[in-house]
Amino acid sequence: MIIQSKDITKPVRESADVCIIGSGCGGGASAKILSESGKKVIVLEEGGYFTPKDFQPTEEFAYTNLYRQRAGQATDNLAVTVLQGKCVGGSSTINWTTSLRTPEFVLENWARDFKVQGLSLKDLDPYFNRIEDYLNIHAEPDENHNAQNRLILDGARKLGYRAKANGRNTKDCANLGACGLGCPIGAKLSVDITYIPDAVKAGATIFSGFRAESIEVKGGRKEVLGTVIDQATQKPKFGFTIEAPIVILSASAIFSPLLLLKSKLANSSGQVGKHLTFHLTSALLGLFDNPMYPSRGIPQSALCDEFINKNGDSGGFWMEAVPATPTLASLALPGFGATHRALMHQYQNMGATIVLVKEIDSEGSVTVNDNGRPSISYSVGPRDMQYLKQGIKTTAEVQFAAGAKEILTLHARTTSFKSVDEITRVLSRADWGTNEIALYSAHPLGTCRMGEDPRSSVVDSRCQAHDVKGLFVIDGSVTPTSLGVNPQITILAIAEKSAAWIAENFDQIVR
Amino acid sequence: MSARVPPDVAKQLRFFSPHEYLIMQAVAERIVGAPTSGTPSASDIGVALRADVFLSTADPEIQDQFHQLLTVFNAPLFTFLFDFRFSSFINMKSEDQDSYLEDWMTSIVGFRRTGFQALKRTSLSMFYTEPRSWKEIGFDGMDTR
Numbered sequence: 001m002i003i004q005s006k007d008i009t010k011p012v013r014e015s016a017d018v019c020i021i022g023s024g025c026g027g028g029a030s031a032k033i034l035s036e037s038g039k040k041v042i043v044l045e046e047g048g049y050f051t052p053k054d055f056q057p058t059e060e061f062a063y064t065n066l067y068r069q070r071a072g073q074a075t076d077n078l079a080v081t082v083l084q085g086k087c088v089g090g091s092s093t094i095n096w097t098t099s100l101r102t103p104e105f106v107l108e109n110w111a112r113d114f115k116v117q118g119l120s121l122k123d124l125d126p127y128f129n130r131i132e133d134y135l136n137i138h139a140e141p142d143e144n145h146n147a148q149n150r151l152i153l154d155g156a157r158k159l160g161y162r163a164k165a166n167g168r169n170t171k172d173c174a175n176l177g178a179c180g181l182g183c184p185i186g187a188k189l190s191v192d193i194t195y196i197p198d199a200v201k202a203g204a205t206i207f208s209g210f211r212a213e214s215i216e217v218k219g220g221r222k223e224v225l226g227t228v229i230d231q232a233t234q235k236p237k238f239g240f241t242i243e244a245p246i247v248i249l250s251a252s253a254i255f256s257p258l259l260l261l262k263s264k265l266a267n268s269s270g271q272v273g274k275h276l277t278f279h280l281t282s283a284l285l286g287l288f289d290n291p292m293y294p295s296r297g298i299p300q301s302a303l304c305d306e307f308i309n310k311n312g313d314s315g316g317f318w319m320e321a322v323p324a325t326p327t328l329a330s331l332a333l334p335g336f337g338a339t340h341r342a343l344m345h346q347y348q349n350m351g352a353t354i355v356l357v358k359e360i361d362s363e364g365s366v367t368v369n370d371n372g373r374p375s376i377s378y379s380v381g382p383r384d385m386q387y388l389k390q391g392i393k394t395t396a397e398v399q400f401a402a403g404a405k406e407i408l409t410l411h412a413r414t415t416s417f418k419s420v421d422e423i424t425r426v427l428s429r430a431d432w433g434t435n436e437i438a439l440y441s442a443h444p445l446g447t448c449r450m451g452e453d454p455r456s457s458v459v460d461s462r463c464q465a466h467d468v469k470g471l472f473v474i475d476g477s478v479t480p481t482s483l484g485v486n487p488q489i490t491i492l493a494i495a496e497k498s499a500a501w502i503a504e505n506f507d508q509i510v511r
Numbered sequence: 512m513s514a515r516v517p518p519d520v521a522k523q524l525r526f527f528s529p530h531e532y533l534i535m536q537a538v539a540e541r542i543v544g545a546p547t548s549g550t551p552s553a554s555d556i557g558v559a560l561r562a563d564v565f566l567s568t569a570d571p572e573i574q575d576q577f578h579q580l581l582t583v584f585n586a587p588l589f590t591f592l593f594d595f596r597f598s599s600f601i602n603m604k605s606e607d608q609d610s611y612l613e614d615w616m617t618s619i620v621g622f623r624r625t626g627f628q629a630l631k632r633t634s635l636s637m638f639y640t641e642p643r644s645w646k647e648i649g650f651d652g653m654d655t656r
Binding site for chain 1 (some may be wrong): 541542543544545565568569570571572573609612616617621622624625627628629631632635636638639640641642644645647648649650652653654655656
């Protein structure tokens, strides 16, 4: 059953075996596994509930209804825009479908440096296989790549770099290009149309428009307290209380630590909210003689992974395409006024490529501000900055190899190259400080990190808080390091594995 | 200040004061850029009014910061302290407004660059999410087969 806040007419008090906060990859997968195991499950989702036929493929609709802060969520200094979903299905509802397994070297790092147990590639292999089957993850045939993905494949291969089609979680995709706006034909097998309906079929109740504000632990029982939010006005309607012996926080790497900090729980290590990673992203906009139609076709179907962990330091960067819808393109372009508007006139001839850095020495955090909302800070480390610069330079070379005539970076002060020869000289003069280059994240991770040492981690290898029995964090916050890949498959696999363990050990956990 | 907010617009405002609305409108005009023949201006699209609706449902700290930003950005005291200009932003000539915005965009003071980004993002997102802005960039909406 899915209950929306518009149908709520009085304060809500319910109880369940398991209360899950958040309905994205972590919450959705946990809800399915636990409800199918016979547990009474309640899922709380702050955002609204939409079916594919509700989605209108416009930025206006999507940003207003499906994204956090109208796609404007950012670090406190606005240096990094942090894109997250806020709807049933979470960020899976608005992501660009790229579906990749966790790299083996990352899992090895977790085992070596954080003593994480049971998450080797061999351990996760059955989960990856099952998820890939369930979500129909497949690489697109060559003819399905749009011009921007073709750019990566052709440009990288010309320069001898490894580039390939990536997996996507779609079925009967019509190549509409609307993945980031909510797929209007239900072809994207996101959590809202896979795990959540299966969880509901098995008896789970989903409350949408329910914002969890705090968790109280009373002996073996826990209460999740919060506010029912009117989706039209975003104003509070009523309070709610959900009582359950097991609470799973799946509210993302921004909101899970926020709830723990507000609730003063699970933080004896002092690590809650720390070690935020972003999969730091910037982009290049190439101008081509021919139309590139940057918002048409499959948004992300190919990538270049030549430069990830190439030096064996687990850092590096890679390249993916990005659907440059008009607003995203306008915000990325440098400058303002007449110059900016003239660039927008070349919109359809732009080819956008993003550079994503797998961080090794950047450091971010989430704390609670005076209004009880998240305060996000982030500082780019020197080695990651070097990888970002190298990534921008290399991506420019790839774009030129694919036929770009001029390439713009996302620096506030217009920075462009008209030939390969200009790249190094121009970049050496560019400004790299806060708000001098536009930076993004669609993959915030790591603020409640996993490990076996309670002094340096928040949850154990099964995602249970070291400090509070029966309190779990199952989402992107548990990754001990940056992943270097789009995270949805990693989160789903960790969620399926942890939820299965909870189901098997329920009585022991709640005893 | 010579400009006035039309009464029907003033009645609709949920977040901006009438004075803030005028500042936002002036900022949006310069950030979006002047229209060429047949293309809409920021005012034609109603950028300031759209921003008002958006900000009226934003988190409280964002609302507070935006009010403060508009005050600091426009106030003659600050335009003088920052740039030795003796006028509020809304009373500057267009070329001076552009130069003032450029100073904020490239300032060595971090909070001015942050402030510029807030104004740029608000102005452009309110302009380019509106379908009437699409024709001039050759965009005809997402594929809806």
